[in-house]
Amino acid sequence: MVNIVINGRKEKAKEGATILEVAREKKLDIPTLCYHKDLSPFGACRLCTVEVKTNGKWQMVPSCNTPVENGMEIATDSEKVLENRKAVAEMLYYRYPETEAVREMAERLGVDVFSEKGEEHDCILCGLCVRTCKEIVGVSALSFEDRGPERDLEEPRIGFDPNACIGCGSCAFVCPTGFVTMEAVDDKRIIWNKVFQMTECAVCGKYFAPEDQLKYISRTTGVPFAKLTTCSNCR
Amino acid sequence: MDKLEFSSWNGKVVDNRKGKAKKASRAAAVPFPAPVRGEKAAAVMGWNGLVVLEPGADVPSLTVQYLKEIRKISCGECSVCMIGIDMLLDIFKDMADGEGFESDLAEVEKIVRDVAANAKCNFGQSALFPVSDAVKHYRADFVAVVKGDRKIDGKAYGTAVTAPCIEACPASLDIPGYIEYIKNNRFSDSLGLIRKNCILPGVIGRTCTHPCESACVRKDLDGSLSIRLLKRAAADFERKEKSAPLPVPSGAKDGKVAVIGSGPAGLAAAYNLRRKGYGVTVFETLPEAGGMAAVGIPDYRLPLDILRHEIGLIGDMGVEIALNSGIGKIDMDDFRKKGYQALFLAVGAHAGNRMGVKGEETKCDGLVDGVEFLRDLNLGKKIAPKKKVLIIGGGNVAIDCARSCVRLGFKDVEILYRRSRAEMPARLEEIEGAEEEGVKIRYLTAPLEVVSKSGKFSCLNCIRMKLGKPDESGRKRPEPVKGSEHVVEADLVISAIGQSAVIPVTASKKSLSVNKNGTVKVDPKTMMTSVEGIFSGGDCVTGPATLIEAIAAGNMAAEGIDLYLRGEAAGGGLSFDGVDLKSQRAGGYVVKEGAEAVPFLEMAKRTTGFGEVEGGFSHAGAMEEAKRCLRCYRVAVWEKGK
Numbered sequence: 001m002v003n004i005v006i007n008g009r010k011e012k013a014k015e016g017a018t019i020l021e022v023a024r025e026k027k028l029d030i031p032t033l034c035y036h037k038d039l040s041p042f043g044a045c046r047l048c049t050v051e052v053k054t055n056g057k058w059q060m061v062p063s064c065n066t067p068v069e070n071g072m073e074i075a076t077d078s079e080k081v082l083e084n085r086k087a088v089a090e091m092l093y094y095r096y097p098e099t100e101a102v103r104e105m106a107e108r109l110g111v112d113v114f115s116e117k118g119e120e121h122d123c124i125l126c127g128l129c130v131r132t133c134k135e136i137v138g139v140s141a142l143s144f145e146d147r148g149p150e151r152d153l154e155e156p157r158i159g160f161d162p163n164a165c166i167g168c169g170s171c172a173f174v175c176p177t178g179f180v181t182m183e184a185v186d187d188k189r190i191i192w193n194k195v196f197q198m199t200e201c202a203v204c205g206k207y208f209a210p211e212d213q214l215k216y217i218s219r220t221t222g223v224p225f226a227k228l229t230t231c232s233n234c235r
Numbered sequence: 236m237d238k239l240e241f242s243s244w245n246g247k248v249v250d251n252r253k254g255k256a257k258k259a260s261r262a263a264a265v266p267f268p269a270p271v272r273g274e275k276a277a278a279v280m281g282w283n284g285l286v287v288l289e290p291g292a293d294v295p296s297l298t299v300q301y302l303k304e305i306r307k308i309s310c311g312e313c314s315v316c317m318i319g320i321d322m323l324l325d326i327f328k329d330m331a332d333g334e335g336f337e338s339d340l341a342e343v344e345k346i347v348r349d350v351a352a353n354a355k356c357n358f359g360q361s362a363l364f365p366v367s368d369a370v371k372h373y374r375a376d377f378v379a380v381v382k383g384d385r386k387i388d389g390k391a392y393g394t395a396v397t398a399p400c401i402e403a404c405p406a407s408l409d410i411p412g413y414i415e416y417i418k419n420n421r422f423s424d425s426l427g428l429i430r431k432n433c434i435l436p437g438v439i440g441r442t443c444t445h446p447c448e449s450a451c452v453r454k455d456l457d458g459s460l461s462i463r464l465l466k467r468a469a470a471d472f473e474r475k476e477k478s479a480p481l482p483v484p485s486g487a488k489d490g491k492v493a494v495i496g497s498g499p500a501g502l503a504a505a506y507n508l509r510r511k512g513y514g515v516t517v518f519e520t521l522p523e524a525g526g527m528a529a530v531g532i533p534d535y536r537l538p539l540d541i542l543r544h545e546i547g548l549i550g551d552m553g554v555e556i557a558l559n560s561g562i563g564k565i566d567m568d569d570f571r572k573k574g575y576q577a578l579f580l581a582v583g584a585h586a587g588n589r590m591g592v593k594g595e596e597t598k599c600d601g602l603v604d605g606v607e608f609l610r611d612l613n614l615g616k617k618i619a620p621k622k623k624v625l626i627i628g629g630g631n632v633a634i635d636c637a638r639s640c641v642r643l644g645f646k647d648v649e650i651l652y653r654r655s656r657a658e659m660p661a662r663l664e665e666i667e668g669a670e671e672e673g674v675k676i677r678y679l680t681a682p683l684e685v686v687s688k689s690g691k692f693s694c695l696n697c698i699r700m701k702l703g704k705p706d707e708s709g710r711k712r713p714e715p716v717k718g719s720e721h722v723v724e725a726d727l728v729i730s731a732i733g734q735s736a737v738i739p740v741t742a743s744k745k746s747l748s749v750n751k752n753g754t755v756k757v758d759p760k761t762m763m764t765s766v767e768g769i770f771s772g773g774d775c776v777t778g779p780a781t782l783i784e785a786i787a788a789g790n791m792a793a794e795g796i797d798l799y800l801r802g803e804a805a806g807g808g809l810s811f812d813g814v815d816l817k818s819q820r821a822g823g824y825v826v827k828e829g830a831e832a833v834p835f836l837e838m839a840k841r842t843t844g845f846g847e848v849e850g851g852f853s854h855a856g857a858m859e860e861a862k863r864c865l866r867c868y869r870v871a872v873w874e875k876g877k
Binding site: 042043045046059060062065066067084091092094095125127144146147151 | 307308309310311312313314315317318319321322345349352353354355415419420421823824826
């Protein structure tokens with residue numbers, strides 16, 4: 001455990017924990033768009049910036065990515081931090097004004113926004129889908145391409161390829177803006193404009209997982225495919 | 236010397252305009268990136284500030300041009316930099332379209348501050364400050380744009396993009412760029428970018444002396460990026476996945492070029508010329524292509540199949556490589572008759588230097604030249620081990636000989652070096668590797684005489700040295716210690732104290748102009764020798780140097796030959812000499828974490844064979860290491876002067 005001062009209060013924190021983790025544990029509000037507790041931090045949205053004093057100097061740091069250190073002083077709601085947070089939200093709103101997740105965040109942080117809900121579902125380059133596919137699913141089917149304002153997500157490749165999309169839908173689940181969508185049509189799932197054949201549960205007959213996903217699980221765990229064709233409700 | 240109108244470089248404001256105090260009126264006093272000799276700049280906007288040299292410079296237009304250029308460098312991984320740059324461009328566009336307000340200028344300064352405070356990498360944290368400097372100190376010019384009294388015009392601009400690592404690299408590879416691709420799991424794209432400046436990434440990723448790592452901003456924080464091993468990772472990935480051929484040239488050019496020597500300089504020139512569409516034939520005297528990379532560097536450092544693979548790709552592009560085809564005499568007219576319009580001489584420096592001691596010239600079986608020793612070994616000659624071997628010298632050739640002797644089964648391997656460890660020119664990793672393998676190093680010892688009897692080597696008379704004042708190389712000069720003569724016994728002595736170039740004779744009225752040490756003289760801008768149509772580069776021009784310098788020379792020569800054959804002259808550019816590339820106006824908080832490690836061959840396996848000692852990054856390890864890159868891109872845009 002290390003000793004820190006957060007918003008003027010002396011606290012103990014686990015060594016190596018990030019400022020964001022410690023703050024959230026203490027129920028302090030730090031907004032984020034690109035953070036998920038089960039994924040490695042990425043630092044794309046920059047909303048989590050807080051003020052930190054180490055070695056006598058106050059600096060702005062991204063709290064999702066910065067580990068606490070012994071003696072660190074942290075300010076998560078100083079005027080400077082709040083002003084900065086609003087400025088970052090304003091920038092995000094400038095680029096994605098029609099995307100509801102962004103509009104809502106900007107409104108919450110005091111930015112002047114339109115009152116109507118956003119109808120768009122822009123990709124805000126948060127990287128949650130990329131990280132999920134790599135760290136949770138283990139397939140790395142998604143990656144960013146191009147740079148700067150032209151940066152966007154590359155359509156995942158599928159096929160007999162170690163980095164093949166298995167149609168699991170984790171990316172759609174984790175996407176904060178609804179950019180990644182998943183459609184179920186009869187015995188098919190459509191995601192990233194690709195069609196996946198769904199497998200039906202051997203017990204209840206419901207379509208519950210793509211064949212490619214079950215084949216992937218079988219390949220990586222060694223469990224025969226035939227033993228995987230039961231949905232979680234029927235197990 | 237140019238006069239300085241205004242400078243905010245490094246955050247220090249020097250304003251010599253009408254009515255303001257006269258300070259540092261000479262441009263030379265401010266170390267900003269300046270145009271190369273013969274070129275003029277009206278103003279330069281770079282990452283550390285704005286510098287105005289001519290009173291009529293168009294600062295608002297320069298500012299917009301600068302923003303357009305840095306937009307290409309913004310990577311988009313963090314929101315604020317990519318959005319902020321577009322917000323600024325929108326503001327200036329509105330101003331130019333007559334829809335702007337004076338109050339927008341305060342907004343510009345705010346956006347610059349917000350981006351700098353929140354950006355993720357060194358580039359975003361530093362690049363926008365000069366924009367703020369411009370609106371602050373040239374406010375009247377911007378207000379004139381708002382009022383419609385001034386236009387934002389396109390002028391003649393130059394752009395230069397560098398970084399501390401890029402500037403240190405002799406071949407100017409876009410290092411942050413290829414690391415960025417690896418971070419994004421795009422290894423093939425990374426390799427494509429690397430190949431623009433370095434056609435032997437597998438070779439260089441193993442053997443480079445990596446001056447980039449010495450320049451890395453992270454070096455003083457928690458350790459340099461393992462830039463060399465990241466390059467290797469990109470090359471290894473392609474080998475593991477499947478090899479992609481090099482791009483086929485789109486158009487065929489009229490004309491063939493002859494390349495003499497298939498070392499890194501020759502291969503780099505051949506690749507670049509072929510890529511431009513020229514027909515290329517490489518003439519190699521040895522039975523194996525690759526120059527020093529093939530016959531100098533042993534397999535435990537650079538497996539031969541890696542080099543053969545990369546040379547093979549060049550051959551598949553249509554470059555003809557003729558082995559066992561030495562050119563002893565260059566007759567340019569003869570070459571022209573055969574259709575070659577230019578010739579690139581890249582024969583390297585393969586002749587071992589003489590130690591200059593008594594008894595050296597007497598032929599005896601126990602004295603061999605280091606370069607010859609390695610060449611024989613690498614070309615497959617069987618070398619029977621003896622009990623004791625002495626290697627004279629302290630460079631990479633000496634270490635290569637020593638570590639090879641260990642692997643050949645020599646029981647007692649000792650290096651004699653006339654200076655101390657601090658002056659040894661060999662790569663530190665090599666010296667340490669040698670010591671780990673049991674090689675002994677005797678410092679401050681030099682040979683005096685080679686004693687032999689009837690063609691059989693007897694012993695080496697040596698003398699102890701002490702270090703005196705520095706010589707031309709900057710290292711302390713070794714001076715003999717009187718009375719310290721002693722005898723060192725051995726079965727074999729390998730002399731590895733440097734190499735020289737052996738230049739083919741030219742059959743023409745005008746012969747090749749050479750330096751006193753026998754190296755070829757070339758025009759550094761065009762790479763042409765004193766003979767029209769003959770270009771040269773690599774060790775035969777510089778004396779023994781590094782592989783990456785040779786590749787850089789090959790790249791430059793290909794450019795020079797192409798311009799020559801098209802009848803054009805090289806363009807101007809910006810020089811970063813004397814500019815502190817590491818400094819930036821603001822930085823971010825860097826979380827300390829050391830470099831990723833790579834596996835090494837176990838010691839027991841190392842010394843019993845020539846298997847590769849150093850391993851490479853795993854796929855995931857490379858991506859993790861790539862995340863540490865701070866992207867210290869430095870962009871400079873200048874308005875060309877009158």
